[in-house]
Structure formats: C-alpha cells, structure tokens
Amino acid sequence: MAITRQVLCLAALLSLPHARSEPLRYSVAEEAASGSVVANLAEDAGLAPGQLSVRRARLAPQDGPQRFRLDRGTGRLLVAERLDREQLCGQSSTCTLPFELLLANPLQIFRVEVAVQDINDHSPVFPEEQATFQILETSNPGSRFPLEGARDLDIGSNSIQAYSIAPENEYFSVSFGTRVKDKKYVELVLEKPLDREEQTEVGFSLIAVDGGSPPRSGTTQIRIVVLDVNDNAPVFTEEVYIGQVLENTPEGSVVLRVVATDLDAGPNGDISYQFSQMVGQGHSPFSIDPKTGEIKLTKALDFEVAENHELSVRATDGGGLSAICKVLMQVVDVNDNVPELVVSSFSSSIPENALPGTVVALFAVRDRDAGANGKISCALEDQLSFSLRPAYENYYELVTVSPLDREEMARYILTITAADTGSPPLTTTQTFTVDISDVNDNAPVFNQTSYTMYVRENNVPTALVGAVSASDADVGPNAKVTYFLTPVHPMERHSCSCISVNSENGHVSVLRPLDYEQVRHIEALVTASDAGSPPLSANVTVRLVVVDENDNAPLVLHPGQDSSPLSSELVPMSAETGYLITKVVAVDADSGQNSWLSYHLLRATDPGLFVVGAQSGEVRLKRPVTERDAVKQKLVVLVRDNGRPPLSATAALSAVLLNDFSDVHLPPRLGTEEEEGGSLTTYLIISLVFVSLLFVASMAAFVVRKVCKGKDLKGGHVLYGAGDLQSGLADAAAMGTLPHPYCYEISLTTGSGNSEFKFLKPILPSLPPQHCAMSRGTNQEFHHGPVTVGDIAPDNPGTLSAEQFNSLSFN
Secondary structure (H helix, E strand, C coil), X not given: CHHHHHHHHHHHHHHCCCEEEEEEEEEEECCCCCCCEXXXXXXXXXXXXXXXXXXXXXXXXXXXXXXXXXXXXXXXXXXXXXCCHHHHHCCCCCCEEEEEEEECCCCEEEEEEEEEECCXXXXXXXXCCEEEEEEECXXXXXCEEECCCCECCCCHHHCEEEEEEECXXXXXXXXXXXXXXXXXXXXXXXXXXXXXXXXXXXXXXXXXXXXXXXXXXXXEEEEEEEECCCCCCCEECCCEEEEEEECCCXXXXXEEECCEECCCCHHHHCCEEEECCCCCHHHCCEEECCCCCEEEECCCCCCCCCCEEEEEEEEECCCCCEEEEEEEEEXXXXXXXXXXXXXXXXXXXXXXXXXXCCEEEEEEEECCCCHHHHCEEEEECCCCCEEEEEXXXXXXXXXXCCCCCCCCCCEEEEEEEEEECCCCCCEEEEEEEEEEECCCCCCCEECCCEEEEEEECCCCCCEEEEECCEECCCCHHHHCEEEEEEXXXXXXXXXXXCEEECXXXXXXXXCCCXXXXXXXXXXXXXXXXXXXXXXXXXXXXXXXXXXXXXXXXXXXXXXXXXXXXXXXXEEECCXXXXXXXXXXXXXXXXXXXXXXXXXXXXXXXXXXXXXXXCCCCEEEECCCCCCCCCCEEEEEEEXXXXXXXXXXXXXXXXXXXXXXXXXXXXXXXXXXXXXXXXXXXXXXXXXXXXXXXHHHHHHHHHHHHXXXXXXXXXXXXXXXXXXXXXXXXXXXXHCCCCCCCEEEEXXXXXXXXXCEEEEEEEXXXXXXXXXXXXXXXXXXXXXXXXXXXXCCCCCCCCCCCHHHHHCCECC
C-alpha cells in the first residue's frame, strides 16, 4: 500500500504543470511555541497575501500530521504545535519536516522544507534510577563490567561527553570511550579485588555530563552485589552488527537478528535481549524480541531524516551478567532530493579596476541522493562580464572575464543554476549580488568659483572670517577632503602668512591684526585635496577684504602747528562779513565715513567775530570788524572725523586786524607803546618776506610739477589719470566721500590797509579752468595771479595728504 501511495503521489506531482521543483527551505529552533513565526511564505513564494484566500491556499503534509499552519491574512508560516526534534527525528543528524503549499484556481504547488534545529533541552537520562550488578568476588582487578550508558536525545556537542563516579571509591572506576567504528562504550573497571566477607555490597552514583552550554547531567545509582558464582557473562557473536534497510521498507519487517551465548548452564545461561538505552524508545523505529534477538521495523524510515540508526543491545543471563553490542542500521536512499549549493567564499564588492580572472565567489554543489541522482552540473545565466570555472572536486569559482566599469554598471545580479542528472532532473538556483566599488577618479569640487571674505582692521589674532567647502563624488577615503593654502604666485608666499585655513573643515582665519592703511585686500589660493592614492585636488581663489575702522585721528596740514611762534593772518579792518581769513586743511588716513572731517570753532579771543565752515574748514568773518575788537585774535579750531567714536585734532590760528598792510604803526586804539609798535613792524616785514618766498616757491613748484606731470603722462606713472580718477570717484562715491580739490586766488593791496584773501569754489582737477570761478576784491589796487592749491584731490572731503599739501603753489 505504501509503495502504491507513493507512486500515485509521484504521478500527481508530475501531472501538475505549475508545481515548483525548488523547495522553500526554512529553519526553526525546536521547542518553538505554537504561533511562532517561521517565515513569510507568501513573500518567498512570490504571492501577494490577498491571493492566499482567493486561491484557497492550504498546507498539505507529506508524511504525518501537519505541524505548521498558514496565516492567509499575512502569508506568514506559523508553528502549529510545539516542536520536539527528538520526537520528530530521533537522533538523526538532520531533522527536516517537508510539506506542500497548495493553491487552486489555477492549481499550483510549492514544496516547503523546515529544518528543526537542535537545542540542549534534554539532560542525560539513565535507563533506570538504580542499576544492580552482581559480581563474583573472584573477579580479578581490571575486570570490566559494561554499563547501560545514559541516553541524551540531543545530538552533536549537546550529547553525552563524559562519565564520573561520586563519591570516588577504591573498588571501581568508570571508563568511557570509543572502540570499533566510533562506537562509544561505558564500563565499570574493577580496581581492587572484592571480598564478600568484608563488604557484601558497594554503592555509588554514576554521573553522565553532556557538552551543552550550560552542561546538563544525569545520575543513576549503582549497586554492586558481590556473588560467589556465575563467572561467565554472555558473549555476542559480533561486537558491531551492521544492517541495511530501504527507506520504503514496510513496517513489521525483520531487519536484523543479534545472537549472544553464555558458557554457564541453567538459569545462569539463559539469555534475554533488550535495548540498553530505553529513553525515547517509544519513538524509535525499531523493536527487539527478548527471546530471539530479532530487530523489527516499527515505522517507516526516512533517509533525509536519519541516514543511520545506532542501537545498543544488552544480553543478560540468569545470573545477572550481561554484554552489550552495537547495532548500526543504514538507510538506503531513493532519489527525492534537489541539489544544494553551499557558498564557501563570496566577495560582495569588488573594485572597478579588478583584473579579469578575479575570483568573486567559491561554492560547492552537492546532492544528498546517491548515484546518478547525485551528479550535478552548474550553469551561469547569460552574463558577459562573469563566468563559472571548475576549481576542484565539486567546487566552482565565479570569476570576472572582462574589465568592469562602475559608471556603466554599479551592481550585478548573477544567477547560478545547479541541476542533477536524475529523471526528471531536479534543479536549484543561487543568486549573487556583486557591487562594484569606486576608485579615486573624481577631484574635489568647490561650491563656489571664488570666495570673498571681510575682516575689520585691527582684528584679534586667529579671527574666523569665513569658510570654503568642497565636495568629492567618490566615497570613503577617496572623498575625504583636506584644505591647505597655496600662494597665488610662487614668489608671493608672504600673502599667505597672515591667513590660515583649517585642513578639516575649511574655516579661514586671520592669524595677525591687519592695518587697512597698509593692506586693503589679500588674495590666496586654497587647495582641496582628497585622500585617494594618488590624491586629486582643486584650487579656488579666496579674496580677503580689509574693512576700515576709525583708528587714525585727523592730521592738520595747514596752518602748520609746529612753528613757534605761530604765523598770523592779516585781516583788514575794512573786511566785510564773510571775508575769508584762512583755511584749515586736514587729512585723515582712514576711509569712508571715518575720514569725513568737520571743522568747529573751539575757542577764540572774540568768538562772535569769526565763523568756521563745518565742511570746508574756511575761517571767515562772522561780522564786520569794529574799533572795539582786539588787534590780535587767537583761535583754536577743532577738526573731528565721522567715526564711531570720533577722533579729533586742533589747529591754533592767529589773526591781526590792520588798517593798512603798509602801516607799521599800531592804530590809536591799540596804544602807542614803542615795544608793541616795533613788534608789529617786525611781524609785517616777516609776513611780506614769507609771502614773497611762498610766491617764488609756488611758481617753482608749479613749473616743476607741470614738467613732471608731462613726463608721468608719457611714462604711464600718473597719480590721477583718467582711469584712476574715475576709479577714485567711484570708490569715494561708494564710501560716501567725494574729493574736494580747490582753486584759490589771493588779492593783495599795499597802502590802503585793506587786503582780501578769497577762496574760490572747489573744482575737480580734470575739469577745464573755466569751471574755477575767480572772485576779485572790491578795493584792489593791483592783482597778482591766482594762488592754486596745486591740483588738490584728497581721498576725502576737506582733507589733504602730506604730498598734496607740499605741492601747493601760490601765484
């Protein structure tokens, strides 16, 4: 019946065109609780969870009850009942539960195999809680007495590893080892002769320990009864009995018979047979006849569950002596297994510059079937960059056959099919996913083509002014970017001495305080280099702009403050309101608003007589001169810039009120003292000499300047050429400052006592002369040409540089 059922099942499987030949394999630890999730069966079978209910999916066991169930809602495979590997598979080295997933409309079958993994859940158990031995007192030391060893339903390292006696005694020791064909034995060894008259019984515990973690142990009590007779134990005809049985052999068949003999007579020679390890024998597929020693099959065998069955048979005579033999039953296989592909080595990632012939994977193929059904051939699906190469025995190598290019293909999915030579052949597939790793073929790229950063002058050392940032398309060390400075020109290393860049994050810092008046901007190259081998790099220009601060006080150029005594300005008594006495000229080394200067009258002998132009610095009469005004007037003008906070300087002036420039005598209202008259005469003579010398020097300077200016225009060295002027005007406009060049005219008379010193409107040097308006005094007797403050073009309104002041010419 069993053979007929198997034939029908095979025919049904062959008739199903949609049956899946490759089983879905899973593993689950034994003792898993009911409801534990094994896997998502629907996902692995390529089915949507909704298809399970529509197509009436169900699980069909191949042999025995179904120990798993299918959750149609989620497609998960669940444990239906607690799994016990020892109950299911005994001591087989592998334990696999096969079943099928059946679907209707259309009909489709998926084969599923779940391997039950062993855990150390069983302690060694002896057949009996107490074992009694009857030993003749005539037994010689070294005599060995076979023991019924403990049975541990676990396998491998979880099985029994050692025996010991507790407490130790002087008569017996335990011997545990392996003899023929790796068959283990346990024996008591007599260490000292027994004397029944001294001690009729010896008792101790025998402990068996397995190799689990933590280890488990089992104990049985050994009772030794010392006898005077029956000195022959049963003897088996063979120490090891080997038998073969087909896995489809029917139940109840006799597969082997063991035979033992005893030289004793009577009850001491009567032998009975039994399996020595009774633990779990209720699940053993074999039974033994106690009288004849015949071993019969109690249930069907499965080669895939257990290839061999090892039994221990004890023969005991009527006197209590016994012998133990080993029985090895070999199960003969039939062709019902698909090929297996076992990967020994696999490189999931290889560089794109890997040479052809590089080994990507090493794997072995095997089939649990025997003969022709176990021969396997392998093939790689269509692939131009990889191929299979036999290595040795049943091993294959997956190797590259052509150069790789990560930019064209960054990942390869390779499918290998292994098929046996059975009829019909069974196949299995293995997929390898190979990622192609990058090499350093991308240079860093800055996120800007150039960087402009600003820092205020007089900055603190190591001030952070900005950061550069570059990215690298590579990965890993090839993408790690470091930064360092490179001079714009090889000979300009000093430009990099005051700034630094953080090699890790690209932060740019100024190492020392900067002075806007000395340096306006600094340019440097920042190089970003990756950590590849060889490294790749990129450069970017960083322009550091120094922002001015108000750190320079105004400098008074005119009138000079270092002369002693101060020179006095001559003011005619007939001067009207608004008469220009002199002009305070000052400069500020700062720029922008910090260089905007304003002029204020700080102190004066007669404050109501004078007024100072806030922007021009011109000192004029606020009202007409009267007879009550002091002849000698002293003024202090405050020059202040527009910085925050503002800085200032003072200019001391002196003015003399005269009726007539040629009159060396004091007016009547000033007194007639001889000393004062002499001083005033001396002062007037010195003033006239000074004016004459100043006129001659101005004319000479004017001529020299014209000559030099012509040479500079020819040589290209022009202080204020057209381009420079426009650039200066643009810079000044941007900073809120416009240059104020001035053109002046001096009109002097002698004998009348009235003289006028007039300042004209400011003009640009580039404008034609007609834009400089000439204003004449009303009471002129003669007129010298205009006094020109030589092409003054300061950077800031109302200010002059030292060079510009020295170039003043008076005509």
